[in-house]
Structures are given as structure tokens and as C-alpha cells.
Amino acid sequence: ERNEPPDIDIDFEHERREEVIQDIYDRYGRERAAMVSEVICYRGKSALREVGKVFGLSLEQVARLSGTITHWDSVEVTRQRLREMGFDERDGRIQQILTLAREMEGIPRHLSIHVGGFVLSAAPLYEVAPIEPARMPNRTVLPWDKDDIETLKFFKIDVLGLGMLTAVRKALSAIYQEGEAPLRLDPHEDFDPIDVLARVPAGDAVVYDMITRADTVGVFQIESRAQMSMLPRLKPNKFYDLVVEVAIVRPGPIQGGMVHPYLRRRNGEEQALAPHPVLAPILERTLGVPLFQEQVMQIAIDGAGYSGGEADQLRRDMAAWKKTGQLEHHRERLLAGFAKKGIKREFGEALFEQIKGFGEYGFPESHAASFALLVYASSWQKAHYPAHFACALLNSQPMGFYSAATILHDAERHGVELRDVDVTRSEWDSTLEPVFDQGQGGPKPRCPRAIRVGFRQIKGLSEKCARRIEYARGERPFSSFDDAVRRSALRDDEFERLAEAGAFETLLPGRRQALWRARAPRVSGLFEGKSFAEPEVQLPALQASESLLLDYQHKKLSVGDHPMRHVRKTLSGRAVLDSAQLRDRKKGELVSVAGVVICRQQPGTASGVVFITLEDELGFANLILWRAVYEQFRLPARHSTILLAHGEIERQVRADGSNLHQTGHADAAVIHVIVRSLERLDIPGRDIHAVSRDFH
Numbered sequence: 001e002r003n004e005p006p007d008i009d010i011d012f013e014h015e016r017r018e019e020v021i022q023d024i025y026d027r028y029g030r031e032r033a034a035m036v037s038e039v040i041c042y043r044g045k046s047a048l049r050e051v052g053k054v055f056g057l058s059l060e061q062v063a064r065l066s067g068t069i070t071h072w073d074s075v076e077v078t079r080q081r082l083r084e085m086g087f088d089e090r091d092g093r094i095q096q097i098l099t100l101a102r103e104m105e106g107i108p109r110h111l112s113i114h115v116g117g118f119v120l121s122a123a124p125l126y127e128v129a130p131i132e133p134a135r136m137p138n139r140t141v142l143p144w145d146k147d148d149i150e151t152l153k154f155f156k157i158d159v160l161g162l163g164m165l166t167a168v169r170k171a172l173s174a175i176y177q178e179g180e181a182p183l184r185l186d187p188h189e190d191f192d193p194i195d196v197l198a199r200v201p202a203g204d205a206v207v208y209d210m211i212t213r214a215d216t217v218g219v220f221q222i223e224s225r226a227q228m229s230m231l232p233r234l235k236p237n238k239f240y241d242l243v244v245e246v247a248i249v250r251p252g253p254i255q256g257g258m259v260h261p262y263l264r265r266r267n268g269e270e271q272a273l274a275p276h277p278v279l280a281p282i283l284e285r286t287l288g289v290p291l292f293q294e295q296v297m298q299i300a301i302d303g304a305g306y307s308g309g310e311a312d313q314l315r316r317d318m319a320a321w322k323k324t325g326q327l328e329h330h331r332e333r334l335l336a337g338f339a340k341k342g343i344k345r346e347f348g349e350a351l352f353e354q355i356k357g358f359g360e361y362g363f364p365e366s367h368a369a370s371f372a373l374l375v376y377a378s379s380w381q382k383a384h385y386p387a388h389f390a391c392a393l394l395n396s397q398p399m400g401f402y403s404a405a406t407i408l409h410d411a412e413r414h415g416v417e418l419r420d421v422d423v424t425r426s427e428w429d430s431t432l433e434p435v436f437d438q439g440q441g442g443p444k445p446r447c448p449r450a451i452r453v454g455f456r457q458i459k460g461l462s463e464k465c466a467r468r469i470e471y472a473r474g475e476r477p478f479s480s481f482d483d484a485v486r487r488s489a490l491r492d493d494e495f496e497r498l499a500e501a502g503a504f505e506t507l508l509p510g511r512r513q514a515l516w517r518a519r520a521p522r523v524s525g526l527f528e529g530k531s532f533a534e535p536e537v538q539l540p541a542l543q544a545s546e547s548l549l550l551d552y553q554h555k556k557l558s559v560g561d562h563p564m565r566h567v568r569k570t571l572s573g574r575a576v577l578d579s580a581q582l583r584d585r586k587k588g589e590l591v592s593v594a595g596v597v598i599c600r601q602q603p604g605t606a607s608g609v610v611f612i613t614l615e616d617e618l619g620f621a622n623l624i625l626w627r628a629v630y631e632q633f634r635l636p637a638r639h640s641t642i643l644l645a646h647g648e649i650e651r652q653v654r655a656d657g658s659n660l661h662q663t664g665h666a667d668a669a670v671i672h673v674i675v676r677s678l679e680r681l682d683i684p685g686r687d688i689h690a691v692s693r694d695f696h
Contacts, residue, residue, distance in 0.1 A: 001309030014161030163399025171392035304337025405557035417450035552688035
């Protein structure tokens with residue numbers, strides 16, 4: 001009935017995606033293959049920035065003005081927010097800027113290459129469409145919008161990049177090199193990531209126990225705060241539970257009110273019955289609750305009399321309902337069809353709301369199963385090889401939900417030794433190093449490995465520079481600071497970055513000493529190689545807090561230190577708890593907690609509620625800000641890098657009345673602080689730079 005090719009979306013390793021793109025060009029030829037484009041339109045922030053510059057605002061003013069709104073806001077900026085950011089809301093120019101920016105929302109700004117869309121054609125494309133070279137090298141594009149391509153019925157595939165595929169492959173390779181079963185069966189075989197991935201043991205109880213504790217920082221898909229809150233309630237213990245977990249924390253099931261019924265049925269609080277016997281075979285595997293796109297399509301066929309082609313059209317209208325409005329045409333037909341079969345109207349109404357959510361981000365079951373495989377594989381790596389997994393995540397950035405600092409701090413809490421960047425040992429990528437026991441019989445390597453931070457973590461340092469250092473060191477080890485600088489042919493800016501990041505500590509202890517030597521005049525030309533007596537200068541060592549600030553400035557992380565260790569001293573006498581102490585507090589108890597902001601979220605399904613995650617020396621604390629509280633404390637909530645929150649404990653309770661702490665699954669991931677007030681602890685421009693992932 002469909003009479004057309006299927007939709008094809010394929011995820012590849014994000015670091016190797018360009019190989020795939022060029023292979024498609026080589027395989028089909030430039031005249032029959034081209035990437036498609038998409039129209040980028042003005043939104044709130046970009047519209048304000050453009051209009052503000054036209055009206056003569058300085059770049060600093062433009063940044064402050066656009067900072068008054070966030071991606072979910074319209075340009076209707078309140079007077080209070082303008083006052084907070086230092087603007088006079090009565091200024092006619094400001095009002096004109098806001099009015100024009102509001103009118104510009106949705107207007108096309110520029111044409112861009114689509115993230116992965118490829119048109120393939122049996123006939124030469126230039127016979128029916130223009131083809132032009134893209135700004136990116138070795139790419140040619142069709143300068144038409146992806147939606148127009150679909151309307152014209154061009155055959156399109158999506159070639160997408162997935163960071164976790166890169167990280168899983170790198171971790172598997174590192175584990176494989178250890179030579180241990182079950183991943184490596186023959187010491188002489190070559191590494192094949194597909195074969196090795198298939199050897200990851202299924203049904204590992206240690207893995208599922210870790211997932212149930214919500215100990216999932218860095219794990220694919222289930223590392224967000226919403227997923228972490230769901231895991232101890234869902235308590236996954238088999239693979240299909242992960243398929244459900246991937247799909248259930250989505251706008252579709254949430255808007256359709258399907259999440260709580262599923263949890264109640266899983267916990268035995270209510271019967272897992274389908275709304276009608278005809279729907280029982282469709283919904284049996286999800287306890288009578290529809291969670292997947294395929295189930296919605298099959299319900300339309302069996303429950304409302306749709307044909308297969310009509311059900312597929314329903315799927316298409318789901319995906320584009322906000323743009324086309326075609327989904328509303330299905331409402332009465334679905335409800336009328338359900339009524340004929342005796343299916344309750346309440347179910348039909350809830351299903352229709354869920355269908356709208358699927359349009360935002362619905363999961364087919366097959367997609368959820370594919371993702372669940374990566375969830376399990378990454379969880380297995382984290383549970384049994386935390387050093388290998390964390391190192392792979394560092395070397396696959398940018399990707400995922402958390403910064404490099406959070407990934408390393410989490411690895412350290414799991415017993416992994418961290419070693420800082422060092423010109424005598426580091427490579428471009430972070431690497432694994434053996435850890436030796438000083439026992440009888442001499443040093444013996446053991447697992448887990450230590451992580452040596454790579455040069456790639458140093459902001460502004462090029463891979464080319466790192467390779468020069470590696471090559472010079474490969475010829476012979478560096479004998480001194482001057483030897484390293486000379487043989488690596490470091491430019492002034494390069495060795496200053498290395499010195500400030502602490503990379504010369506092995507050769508010349510003290511960052512001030514390294515910087516002094518780096519900035520000293522160097523002899524060249526006629527007198528090069530001559531020895532001159534220079535007076536020795538001993539500069540005072542940096543304080544720990546100063547080293548920490550340099551670490552975050554240049555690497556966005558600090559090995560062996562954490563900002564809260566220094567901030568904690570200023571909080572003495574204020575009864576501020578750490579994240580470990582939160583676990584012992586009862587529901588409703590008033591507490592204060594502080595930490596580095598690592599995540600801010602405001603899901604579209606949360607009715608304006610904002611979620612903030614803080615990290616301290618021992619773990620995480622999760623804050624919930626109701627809309628009114630967020631508006632009242634918007635500036636610290638939105639812009640602070642270190643926060644102090646005051647509020648009350650919210651603790652989830654199981655069906656039997658016991659809380660998670662009593663049953664042995666206590667974790668900060670499932671304990672929240674309902675915030676009443678916030679204080680900013682950082683000083684802008686004088687403290688660590690922001691490391692948070694905001695509103696993604």
C-alpha cells in the first residue's frame with residue numbers, strides 16, 4: 001500500500017561519519033548523490049542578537065539581552081528580567097528591539113547542510129535539480145530544504161553520527177588488548193568490534209544492579225536525571241526492561257499519561273489488563289500500556305479499522321503534526337473506530353495525547369531495542385572496566401550528557417586512579433597506564449588501569465603540537481624542561497598553555513617556575529648553544545586553589561582536586577550538607593546543599609519546572625525548582641557555576657511503603673531537594689569556568 005522505499009536512518013561512529021559520506025559519493029558518483037540542505041530560521045536568542053547589533057548595542061549588551069531568555073522562551077521578555085540584566089524597560093529603543101525580534105522569529109536566516117540527509121538517484125541529479133559545492137571540503141549539496149525533498153518524493157537516507165558508538169568501540173578495543181576472556185578468545189585474532197560486541201556477556205546481575213542504583217554517569221541514554229530517577233522505580237533486570245526504559249522517558253508516554261500506569265502494573269499495584277481484549281496481543285509485552293510507535297499503528301488497525309497504509313499515514317502525520325496539522329484529522333476517526341469496538345473513550349483520548357508526544361520524540365520498538373543494546377554494552381563496560389570506559393568517553397568528546405570533569409570525578413569514585421597531563425607521558429588522547437603493587441616479588445600490574453589525561457584536554461592546544469611532542473619523546477626521553485621545549489619546537493603560546501596546565505611538573509616542579517622559564521628570553525642566532533650564567537629565581541608555589549583555577553581555565557577539569565573542597569571552607573557553621581549526607585535525611589526535612597552546576601534542564605513536559613544537578617566532592621545532588629521559584633531566583637539559577645540551595649528533601653517511596661534507602665538502593669540520583677531559595681557562591685570572572693550542560 002505504501003508503494004515507496006522505507007525511511008532509512010543509520011547511526012555510525014561520529015568520528016568515522018565522514019568516511020561513510022565520502023564512500024557514498026565514491027560509490028554512486030557526484031552526479032547521483034548529494035547531501036540535502038535545511039533552512040535555519042531565527043529563534044528568540046538569534047533574533048535578539050541580530051536586531052540588537054543593528055540598533056547599536058555593544059556586543060556585551062547584546063550578550064546580556066539575549067541572556068535574558070532561554071531556548072524555550074519567546075521574545076516576550078518580562079520587565080523584571082530586563083531590570084535584572086541592567087536594562088531600562090522604559091527605553092524606547094529596547095522596546096523596538098524586542099518588537100522587531102519577535103517579528104523575526106521563524107524568518108529564514110540561512111541555508112545549511114542537513115546533519116546527514118543524502119539524496120540518491122538512478123538518473124543524474126543535475127537533470128532535475130541544481131547541485132553545488134558546499135563550504136565543507138569534498139561535499140556537494142542539493143540546495144533545497146529537506147522537507148521539500150520529501151514532498152517531491154526524492155529518495156533520501158540519513159547518515160547520522162552517534163558518539164556512543166565511537167566510545168563503545170574504543171572501550172572494547174582497550175578491554176580487548178587486555179587479552180582476557182570473554183572478549184578475546186584467541187590471542188592471534190584481529191580486533192573486530194562487531195564480533196567483540198557480540199561476546200559481551202548477557203544478563204549480568206552486576207550490571208543490572210548498577211543500573212538499578214542509577215549509577216549510570218556516562219552510560220548511553222540512561223544518564224539523564226529523568227532516566228536516573230526512573231531506574232530505581234523500574235528496577236530493570238532483563239534486556240527488554242532496558243528497551244522499555246529507553247522508550248518510556250519520552251514526551252509521548254509522559255504526555256499520554258502512560259508512565260505511572262506502567263510502573264504500577266510492574267510493581268503489582270494494579271492488574272496488567274489491556275483496555276479491550278482485541279488489543280491484548282498488541283499490549284501484552286508492555287503490560288497493557290502502549291509505549292511504541294508500532295503499537296500505536298497496530299492499535300489503529302485492530303482497534304479503529306485502519307488499513308496498513310492508513311496506519312502508516314498516521315505515523316507520518318504523527319511526525320509532522322505541529323507543522324502540517326494533519327494529525328487532528330485522525331482524532332474523530334480513531335475515537336469513532338474505538339467506540340465501535342467497545343473501547344473506552346478515555347483510552348482513546350489518552351492515546352491521542354500520546355500520539356502528539358510521539359511526534360515530538362516517539363520511539364519505534366526496533367529503535368529502542370537497538371539503543372538498549374548500547375545501553376547494556378556501555379553499562380557492562382562501566383561496571384567491570386570503569387577506567388577503560390571513562391578513558392574512551394574522554395577520547396570521544398564532544399558527546400554525551402556530562403563534561404570531562406564529571407566523567408573523571410565519577411571514575412575516581414569508582415576506584416580509578418587519575419594522572420594529570422604530563423609532557424613526558426601524555427599523548428594526544430587520554431591513555432591507560434598500569435598500576436603497580438609494591439609487594440613481594442617486585443611491581444606487578446593490576447586492573448583497573450590508571451587514566452593518564454591527554455593533551456586534547458588542554459584548551460587551544462592543537463593535535464599537531466601534541467604529535468610533535470610525542471615524536472620528539474619517541475626518539476629519546478626528555479632530559480629537562482629546556483630539552484622538551486627545544487626538541488618539540490614549541491611556540492611561545494604552546495608552551496605557555498602547557499605550563500599553565502601543569503604539563504611540565506615532572507621536568508620542572510611549580511607552574512610559576514615553568515612559566516618564568518617559558519617567558520624568559522631565549523638565545524638564538526650567533527650565540528645559540530653558548531652557556532650563560534643566569535641567576536636562579538625561586539618563585540613561591542601556587543596555592544591549591546590557584547592551581548585549581550588554572551586547571552579549569554585550561555582543561556575544564558582538575559585531577560585530584562574539586563572546587564567544592566575549597567568552597568566548603570567558606571560554608572563552615574552554615575550546616576551545608578554534602579551529597580552523601582543527603583541520603584540519610586528524611587522526606588520533608590529542611591536542608592542546605594552546595595555544589596558545582598553540571599546540568600540544567602527544563603523538559604517541555606515539565607510545566608515550567610527546572611531541574612539542576614550539582615556535583616560536590618562525593619557525588620551529586622538534584623534540585624527541583626518550581627516555576628515561581630525559578631523566576632524569583634532566575635539569575636543565580638541560570639548563570640551560577642557554583643550554587644548553594646536551601647529546600648526540603650523529596651524521597652521516592654516504593655509500593656510496599658519502604659524508601660529506597662531502606663532497601664539498599666540509596667543514591668543521590670533518586671533523592672531531590674525541592675528548592676525554596678538559591679545563593680550564588682562563585683564570583684563571575686574570578687572562579688572556575690562553567691562546565692554545565694544547559695537545557696539540552
